[in-house]
Amino acid sequence: MRLLLLFIAIPLIEIALFIRVGSFLGLWPTLLIVVLTAILGTYLVKKQGLQVLGQVQRSFNELRDPTEALAHGAMILFSGALLLTPGFFTDAVGFLLLVPAFRVAAFQFLRKRIKVSGFTATRRDPAQGQAASRTVIDGKYVDLDEQTAPRDGPSGWTRH
Numbered sequence: 001m002r003l004l005l006l007f008i009a010i011p012l013i014e015i016a017l018f019i020r021v022g023s024f025l026g027l028w029p030t031l032l033i034v035v036l037t038a039i040l041g042t043y044l045v046k047k048q049g050l051q052v053l054g055q056v057q058r059s060f061n062e063l064r065d066p067t068e069a070l071a072h073g074a075m076i077l078f079s080g081a082l083l084l085t086p087g088f089f090t091d092a093v094g095f096l097l098l099v100p101a102f103r104v105a106a107f108q109f110l111r112k113r114i115k116v117s118g119f120t121a122t123r124r125d126p127a128q129g130q131a132a133s134r135t136v137i138d139g140k141y142v143d144l145d146e147q148t149a150p151r152d153g154p155s156g157w158t159r160h
Contacts, residue, residue: 014087021088037091041083044098049076071107072100 022030052073059066075097082094096102 010089013089017088034086034088034091037095038084038086041080041091041094041098044095045076045080045083048098049073049080052076068107071110072103075103075106 018030021033025033052069055069056066056073058064059069079094079097082090082097085094097106
């Protein structure tokens with residue numbers, strides 16, 4: 001029911017804002033503002049999206065939890081969709097989602113309401129002598145070259 005109300009309310013708000021701003025500024029300045037916000041929004045979304053992509057990659061490389069960086073990326077993506085949608089209300093919400101402090105607050109708000117579970121194993125790091133908490137994938141392997149290669153001939157997939 002809430003989603004239905006949003007789909008009804010947002011276009012009504014946009015129409016009302018277009019009428020108000022258009023009657024105050026005129027048709028062409030109003031349309032120019034809409035086009036300029038879409039161009040500026042696209043630039044900012046690209047710039048911040050690349051920064052967040054770098055944060056996600058660093059999180060994976062350092063074996064840290066990438067949840068917050070992924071959430072920021074999702075909010076930036078949603079911001080881009082809002083900024084490309086013509087309208088003053090959607091542009092305001094889209095630009096608000098591009099403010100890092102607002103995204104952090106939104107992430108904390110959502111984190112309290114959404115439960116995500118994952119698997120983390122704790123193991124001893126012999127070099128450090130302390131427990132390290134990381135996601136561990138345990139497995140076994142067999143070196144096929146040592147088992148299948150003839151002792152006196154060349155190794156490889158085919159035998160002559």
